[in-house]
Amino acid sequence: MTSTPSFYHQSAPPGLTGIKAWLLTHDHKRLGLMYLGAVLFWFTIAMVLGLLLRTELMSQGRTIMGPGLYNSFFTLHGVIMVFLFAIPAIPAIFGNFFLPIQLGTDDVFFPRLNLFSWYLFMIGGLLAIVSLFVGDGFPDTGWTFYVPFSIQNSKNVGLTVTAAFILGMSSMLTGLNFVTTFHRMRDKRMGLMQIPLFTWSLYSTAWVQILATPVIGITFILVVLERLLSIGLFDPDKGGDPLLYQHLFWMYSHPAVYIMILPGMGVISEIIPVFSRKSIFGYKAIVWSSMAIAIAGSLVWAHHMYTSGMSDVSVFVFSLLTFLVAVPSAVKVFSWIATMYKGSIEMTPPFLLALMFIYLFSVGGLTGLVLGAAGTDIHVHDTHFVVAHFHFVMFGGTGFAFFAALHYWWPKMFGVMYTFRAAYWGAVLAAIGFMFHYVPMLILGLQGMPRRYYDYLPQYETGNFLAGFGAYIMVFGIIIMFVNLLMSFRKGVPAPADPWGGTTLEWKVPSPPPVHNFIDKPQIMDFPYDFKGVGEQSQKNGR
């Protein structure tokens, strides 16, 4: 098995060498790694921007930047984190790498389209950078680009929404590829209820990507047209409706949070049973809850608009629908906990990060109920409470799931093991910093501190200082995690094919996998999380 050259040593299509083997590749694994490089670059930039924002807020008045720059920085932080990190991170990196393997096939259905998606991603990112340095600079509208401000101000809104449009195209094509691969390329012996949960989560996410992304694409085109031609679509003076923009924007951007979180949930559904040495509890319930979240999550967009002047009937209906989404989300959380119950727990860095995900995501979900209820939302709307809730879900959820996935699949992707001790330190510091960072924001929000404000009243200074202090601890922890992973290349401890005792197909192939993934015809199990015999195999491996 180990004598077969890995995908690093064989190009697809064959005959390409050097940089061409990467830039012209059709191999889903290479593309996954190319996304990894790009996404980590953007994540680092957005993280530094976030740290600068929190540093500015650590004390009252001007600290390190003026109000104009502050507005542009929080817009840039939001645009990068949403469109260039949280949306593509897990599907584009781990989805590209592992979806075909988990389905028992050698690539995605449209390999060239997959490469094209990566180029669109890079072009979109490049345009976002260009918009920083041309015209009147980067927009200060926030990542929501709300009208009328976004169609009236002189900043580079047009170029930035064009960048977001191109990034949306990339995301949509990746979703299209995943849905097609799921149906057309899956091993013929693999039934729907034999598919790993990570792949199921990617499938449900892909549908949201396909159906919701065109809405934002069209909306951004309308914003550009409105700026250039003053058509009056969103301008009340010309018979337009500014709330129509909010409807259109959130039709995509709320489902987008499920594009971000569903693959993360899929990662956790993989990690929990492996390190509990126990079959996943409620496999079918988790599958259906993924689809239910994708469907119900697409019908709740206007809960962002309770205070915007929308009709009371709509407020009532969207509030009710919002509460419905909590049901499938809770099904997942309870299933993960029930899986661990009476399991044979083996603590590892990915498992610890998965536990952190469950806790942080649960806090994010529960604080979401405060916002989903129209009455309480009026009190905390547009405050730091919303910022904290969003980051509990998106960073405590998607971010920590991303870290967990990175630690879980790192040995498979690169064929090297990392040091556990440093990984634990990094994860613990990141989690402690996270709590210091966002819990004060929840309190600040309840006390009435608005979001997106450059300065604040004296009573908010302690909370803001603590949040800034937490941000530094969190970033320190994340740096330790990343440096530790990078150090694994230097140490070069080889990873076995199945270092964790996993049961899904990616653990049946060498680390790193060969170019066509499988050396022999993959053996499809009746149930993907059957741990019978895994203990004996682990003992043989000396673990």
Place this chain on the structure above:
Amino acid sequence: MDNQDKPHVLSYSQLAGVLIILLALTGVTVGVSYVHMGFLNVPIALAIACLKVSFVLLFFMHLKYEGPVIVLSLIGTVSFLMIMIGFTFWDVAFR
């Protein structure tokens, strides 16, 4: 794997037949626009347009010969679009 459907090719005469139906329905749309039926003007125009779309989907886009996955995908997509438009209009109606 769900790839159960077989390849199919429509003859030129079948395609021409569908084209003639579409052109005829276009004529009906134009003709109906000269008849004033009050509230029914828009629903009738939309009904004819939906009929034309159905012909395009069924024959030009081969939906008639596809398996359940493709058909369900289309139904899901159209339903999703209807809900999005419907909920937005609903808000305006009750505002």
